[in-house]
Amino acid sequence: MSLFRDPKRLLAILIAGVAGLIVLLDFAGAGGPLATLAAVLVDWAAVITAVGLLLGVLSVTGSHVQRVRERNADWPYSLILIAGLLVMIVAGIFFPLPGRAGIVLPRSLAEVPIRTVFRALYEPVAGSLLALLAFFSLSAALRALGRGSAEAIVIVSVAALVLVAQLPPVTALPGVGATLQWFNDYVALAGARGLVIGSAIGAFVAGLRVLLGFDTPYLDR
Amino acid sequence: MLPGVNTVTLLTLLVILVTIGLIWLHHARALQRGIQPQRPLPALDALRAALGRAAETGQAVHLSPGASVLGAGSGVRSASTELVAGLLLAEQAASQAARNGAPILVSSSDVVAHLALRGGVRQAFHEAGQVQDFTPAQVQLLAHHDELAYATGVTTLYGRQPLEASAMLGGFGQEFLLVGEDGAQREIPQVAGTTSTTGLPLMLLTTPATLIGEEIYASEAYLAPSGPAQARLLTQDVLRTAVIALLIGGLLYSLIQPYLGLPPLPEL
Numbered sequence: 064m065s066l067f068r069d070p071k072r073l074l075a076i077l078i079a080g081v082a083g084l085i086v087l088l089d090f091a092g093a094g095g096p097l098a099t100l101a102a103v104l105v106d107w108a109a110v111i112t113a114v115g116l117l118l119g120v121l122s123v124t125g126s127h128v129q130r131v132r133e134r135n136a137d138w139p140y141s142l143i144l145i146a147g148l149l150v151m152i153v154a155g156i157f158f159p160l161p162g163r164a165g166i167v168l169p170r171s172l173a174e175v176p177i178r179t180v181f182r183a184l185y186e187p188v189a190g191s192l193l194a195l196l197a198f199f200s201l202s203a204a205l206r207a208l209g210r211g212s213a214e215a216i217v218i219v220s221v222a223a224l225v226l227v228a229q230l231p232p233v234t235a236l237p238g239v240g241a242t243l244q245w246f247n248d249y250v251a252l253a254g255a256r257g258l259v260i261g262s263a264i265g266a267f268v269a270g271l272r273v274l275l276g277f278d279t280p281y282l283d284r
Numbered sequence: 285m286l287p288g289v290n291t292v293t294l295l296t297l298l299v300i301l302v303t304i305g306l307i308w309l310h311h312a313r314a315l316q317r318g319i320q321p322q323r324p325l326p327a328l329d330a331l332r333a334a335l336g337r338a339a340e341t342g343q344a345v346h347l348s349p350g351a352s353v354l355g356a357g358s359g360v361r362s363a364s365t366e367l368v369a370g371l372l373l374a375e376q377a378a379s380q381a382a383r384n385g386a387p388i389l390v391s392s393s394d395v396v397a398h399l400a401l402r403g404g405v406r407q408a409f410h411e412a413g414q415v416q417d418f419t420p421a422q423v424q425l426l427a428h429h430d431e432l433a434y435a436t437g438v439t440t441l442y443g444r445q446p447l448e449a450s451a452m453l454g455g456f457g458q459e460f461l462l463v464g465e466d467g468a469q470r471e472i473p474q475v476a477g478t479t480s481t482t483g484l485p486l487m488l489l490t491t492p493a494t495l496i497g498e499e500i501y502a503s504e505a506y507l508a509p510s511g512p513a514q515a516r517l518l519t520q521d522v523l524r525t526a527v528i529a530l531l532i533g534g535l536l537y538s539l540i541q542p543y544l545g546l547p548p549l550p551e552l
Contacts, residue, residue, distance in 0.1 A: 087300070088297075091292075091293050091296040091297060091300075092292065092293040092296075111396070112354075112395065112396055115395040115396045115398075115399055116395045116428060118395065118399060119395035119398055119399075119425045119428060122398070122420075122425060123425055126420075126421060126424070136444065137444065189432050192432050192435075192436065192462060193432070193458075195462070196458060196461050196462070199461045199462065199465040200461060200486065200489070202465060202469075203461060203464070203465050203468065203486065203489040203490050204489055206468060206489075206490075207488070207489040207490075210492065212488070212492055214488045214494075215488055215489050218485045218488055218489060219489070222485075255481050258479065258481060258484075258496070258497045259479075260527060261497045261498035261524065262366075262479035262497045262498050262501075264498060264520055264523045264524050264527065265365075265369070265479075265497075265498035265500070265501030265502070265520055266365035266366070266369075266479075266501065267303065267365075267523070268303065268307065268501065268516055268519045268520050268523065269365050269368055269369055269372075269501050269516065270364075270365050270368070271300070271303055271304060271307060272307055272512075272516055272519075273368060275304065275307060275308075277307065277311055277512055277515070277516075278368075278372060278512065278516070
């Protein structure tokens with residue numbers, strides 16, 4: 064359908080395109096009133112994200128309340144999630160803290176109650192998951208070698224070589240450190256830059272097409 | 285030169301204008317004549333096959349636009365365009381699934397992406413005339429701005445129901461291994477792709493169906509029969525050729541410049 068026959072869609076594309084172009088031109092260093100306008104737009108985006116977060120919380124809560132109500136598989140976990148959500152929201156907003164002029168409420172999520180819970184519960188769990196990656200990578204490497212994939216063999220061989228070469232007795236050998244450095248500075252960096260340039264071109268075209276309204280992932284068609 | 289406008293700004297604007305011209309040209313060409321993708325992407329054959337099988341087995345195909353977030357934030361990995369590419373691909377795969385009658389399960393780790401996916405997937409089912417097959421529970425927000433939480437959420441999905449395949453294309457880092465390895469142990473066919481140098485080697489170890497770097501931006505063109513997706517691919521190829529030519533030209537110029545007494549290349 065022609066855009067001019069669908070004014071709602073045309074308006075949405077115009078708003079998205081003009082807003083995106085203003086921020087892009089500001090990023091390119093245009094300055095002046097464009098910079099002020101871009102800053103306002105970025106602030107608005109933050110507000111929209113906050114509203115989106117609220118909708119997301121409602122969606123997650125609704126989904127898990129339904130799971131509990133219908134006694135679906137693993138419903139106790141849903142109950143724990145809802146309880147955790149409520150505790151964090153209530154504690155983050157209403158937890159009384161000692162202030163200069165008496166009791167005050169938390170000003171942000173970085174205040175004591177939330178921070179303490181994060182340090183006590185979340186950080187150890189996240190750390191454990193990261194530690195698991197070492198074992199997972201070993202298991203993945205063994206499976207990939209068994210599969211005989213050429214890329215996997217190269218990755219595992221290079222990883223093993225780099226690990227061995229970084230051992231102190233090996234690094235002390237003449238020429239090893241300099242060779243490793245040369246590989247890092249030229250071979251590895253060239254590969255990484257090739258990947259970055261290719262991805263940047265893809266991202267650039269994808270971004271411009273969204274700004275121009277050719278792709279509209281934000282729009283109900 | 286105008287005050288406040290430097291060479292970099294002018295060059296940026298020039299590149300943007302040229303690219304906009306190319307996008308328009310290729311879009312018009314694609315709508316008129318149609319363009320066929322020329323490079324094979326075998327990783328996507330696995331996704332296409334899974335979408336076909338899912339219609340028969342009734343097992344869902346999991347789609348994920350990545351664990352990255354829209355916009356930048358302190359301490360948060362931002363890869364907005366990767367996420368946009370993942371969103372477009374997820375919506376395209378949802379369209380195919382709706383046409384085939386294949387069940388899908390879509391997850392995300394960003395609230396704005398979640399809302400976009402809900403709209404996009406619902407619309408895909410609506411356009412295919414299968415709106416009765418769409419339920420909001422098919423699109424799940426597993427975490428927000430937390431890659432590890434998202435990864436563990438996806439592994440929970442893997443454990444909760446049998447899946448026909450899982451396509452994870454977008455922003456992924458080291459957390460991918462938590463999902464990828466779990467999927468490999470459960471023998472779920474996985475299609476993965478990212479531009480992150482941290483995530484890519486782990487993907488290559490975990491699944492043979494891996495899209496490398498910019499291939500994730502091209503992948504929609506391989507799933508979509510529509511011209512616009514093909515046009516994007518063509519613009520990318522032209523720009524890539526131009527960058528390769530510039531790099532080779534720059535290298536040759538730098539080699540001969542001292543011998544011929546030519547001025548050095550400007551540093552931007």
